[in-house]
Amino acid sequence: MNDEPKRYHHGDLRRALLDAALDVLAEGQGWKFTLREIARRAGVSHTAAYKHFPDKAALLSELAAIGFERLRTDLDAALSNRSQASADSFVAMARAYVGFGLSNPNLYRLMFSADARQRANVRRDDRGEAALDILIEFIEMGQRSGWLREGDAREFAGAGWAHLHGLTLLMIDDLLAPKVGPNACEAAIAVLLEGLIASPQK
Amino acid sequence: MNDEPKRYHHGDLRRALLDAALDVLAEGQGWKFTLREIARRAGVSHTAAYKHFPDKAALLSELAAIGFERLRTDLDAALSNRSQASADSFVAMARAYVGFGLSNPNLYRLMFSADARQRANVRRDDRGEAALDILIEFIEMGQRSGWLREGDAREFAGAGWAHLHGLTLLMIDDLLAPKVGPNACEAAIAVLLEGLIASPQK
DNA sequence: ACCTGAACACCGTTCAAGT
DNA sequence: ACCTGAACACCGTTCAAGT
Numbered sequence: 001m002n003d004e005p006k007r008y009h010h011g012d013l014r015r016a017l018l019d020a021a022l023d024v025l026a027e028g029q030g031w032k033f034t035l036r037e038i039a040r041r042a043g044v045s046h047t048a049a050y051k052h053f054p055d056k057a058a059l060l061s062e063l064a065a066i067g068f069e070r071l072r073t074d075l076d077a078a079l080s081n082r083s084q085a086s087a088d089s090f091v092a093m094a095r096a097y098v099g100f101g102l103s104n105p106n107l108y109r110l111m112f113s114a115d116a117r118q119r120a121n122v123r124r125d126d127r128g129e130a131a132l133d134i135l136i137e138f139i140e141m142g143q144r145s146g147w148l149r150e151g152d153a154r155e156f157a158g159a160g161w162a163h164l165h166g167l168t169l170l171m172i173d174d175l176l177a178p179k180v181g182p183n184a185c186e187a188a189i190a191v192l193l194e195g196l197i198a199s200p201q202k
Numbered sequence: 203m204n205d206e207p208k209r210y211h212h213g214d215l216r217r218a219l220l221d222a223a224l225d226v227l228a229e230g231q232g233w234k235f236t237l238r239e240i241a242r243r244a245g246v247s248h249t250a251a252y253k254h255f256p257d258k259a260a261l262l263s264e265l266a267a268i269g270f271e272r273l274r275t276d277l278d279a280a281l282s283n284r285s286q287a288s289a290d291s292f293v294a295m296a297r298a299y300v301g302f303g304l305s306n307p308n309l310y311r312l313m314f315s316a317d318a319r320q321r322a323n324v325r326r327d328d329r330g331e332a333a334l335d336i337l338i339e340f341i342e343m344g345q346r347s348g349w350l351r352e353g354d355a356r357e358f359a360g361a362g363w364a365h366l367h368g369l370t371l372l373m374i375d376d377l378l379a380p381k382v383g384p385n386a387c388e389a390a391i392a393v394l395l396e397g398l399i400a401s402p403q404k
Numbered sequence: 405a406c407c408t409g410a411a412c413a414c415c416g417t418t419c420a421a422g423t
Numbered sequence: 424a425c426c427t428g429a430a431c432a433c434c435g436t437t438c439a440a441g442t
Contacts, residue, residue, distance in 0.1 A: 030316045031316075032316075109316070112371065112375065114232045114233075114234075114311070117375065129377065129381055132377075132381055132382075149396075151389075152383075152385075152389065154381060154382045154383065155382055155383065155385060155386060155389035155390070156389070156393060157382070158372075158378045158381075158382035158386045158389065158390055159365075159369075159389055159390035159392075159393035159394070160393075161368070161372065161378075162365060162368040162369035162372050162378070162390050163361075163364060163365045163368055163369075163390075163393075163394070164368065165368035165371065165372060166363070166364040166365055166366065166367035166368020166369065166370075166371065167361075167364035167365075167368065168368075169314065169367065169368065169371070170360075170363065170364050170367060173314065173319065175331065175334075176360045176363075176364070179331060179334055179356060179360075180334075180356045180357055180359070180360035181354075181356065181357065183354075183357060184357060184360045187353075187354065187357035187358070187360065187361055188357070188360055188361035188364050188365075190361075191358060191361035191362075191365075191394075191397040191398060192361070192365070192393075192397055193397075194351075194396070194397040194398075195393040195394060195395075195396040195397025195398075196393060196396075196397075199401065199402060200401060200402075
């Protein structure tokens with residue numbers, strides 16, 4: 001397919017560097033990689049990256065943005081094909097969140113690492129907290145339907161995000177299964193759901 | 203007090219290195235520090251550390267162990283002076299957990315970093331998941347008293363730990379306050395509590 | 405037994421120079 | 424406009440040598 005062998009100018013080195021980094025994250029152990037290795041994989045000198053990213057932190061920040069975008073895609077997919085906000089769709093979304101972390105452990109850790117975040121202050125609203133936005137919208141719908149507790153939807157969403165974030169990280173690090181058992185993840189999601197639904201008597 | 207100036211032999215260099223590292227964590231931005239800087243602070247050659255730690259990861263692992271110990275101390279302190287497991291004492295413990303993270307952000311991140319954990323496989327039961335053990339015990343008591351929902355205490359504790367862990371990290375990174383508001387932390391703790399207490403009608 | 409100094413391989417980053 | 428090569432400051436780690 002790619003019939004042009006190797007030219008001096010790469011074409012889209014920026015994209016190639018990002019893809020190489022995503023590959024390393026997908027294979028690798030840990031989210032720490034070297035800029036020189038990425039350049040090596042892209043078949044380019046290790047200084048070429050600096051024409052496309054001011055420094056390594058900028059590359060990490062861009063990778064984090066890609067990760068947040070993919071996470072949002074996964075969450076949206078879990079919620080689509082479901083008519084409205086129900087307990088089932090909440091559980092599906094929660095599973096999708098944790099599932100994203102377990103499928104992309106290194107990327108997920110990178111997304112919340114200090115290195116990636118130090119430059120993410122720019123336009124962090126439109127992507128970083130996408131999960132939070134989705135949760136807010138979901139909870140507002142659930143409250144209108146009456147099955148979610150009344151109260152500040154943003155605060156409930158924050159609690160939900162915190163719960164799913166911590167659960168995802170503990171699952172990635174395999175810190176729950178040894179002592180809690182194989183049902184740790186499902187049980188944790190159930191506790192969160194229970195904390196958000198309206199009390200039956202109120 | 204310390205009337206002996208500087209000897210060739212340090213005395214307790216191991217402890218001095220750990221203290222210097224804890225100082226850097228307490229001051230510093232980020233939990234990344236250099237072994238050479240720690241040695242510099244301890245007033246010693248940068249190769250001296252290798253007589254006390256096999257490598258940098260071992261130092262990090264030891265620091266993480268110290269952090270888990272301090273966290274347990276804080277949680278125990280929050281639960282002491284309280285006659286028994288009540289909703290109030292649960293909230294106090296939850297606040298102590300998040301408070302520990304906010305007071306020691308770099309140490310808390312280090313405790314759950316891959317670098318510190320790669321060597322922590324040894325004797326990780328007796329310290330790493332101390333918070334989980336405390337939660338399990340607390341929940342078992344609350345269940346006996348009847349105000350906590352019936353079910354697998356270890357699973358509830360796992361859910362609680364996940365919730366507090368995620369909340370702590372999001373608070374450290376200041377990811378909740380901007381969009382959720384100043385009550386984000388208290389609200390999240392309330393949601394967790396709601397998810398664990400027994401339904402009033404059951 | 406404990407620490408130092410030189411050395412090695414490596415990394416992020418810069419910059420003059422090539423195409 | 425885009426990439427390379429040499430160079431710089433730095434780091435983790437090793438090891439022979441000092442006290």
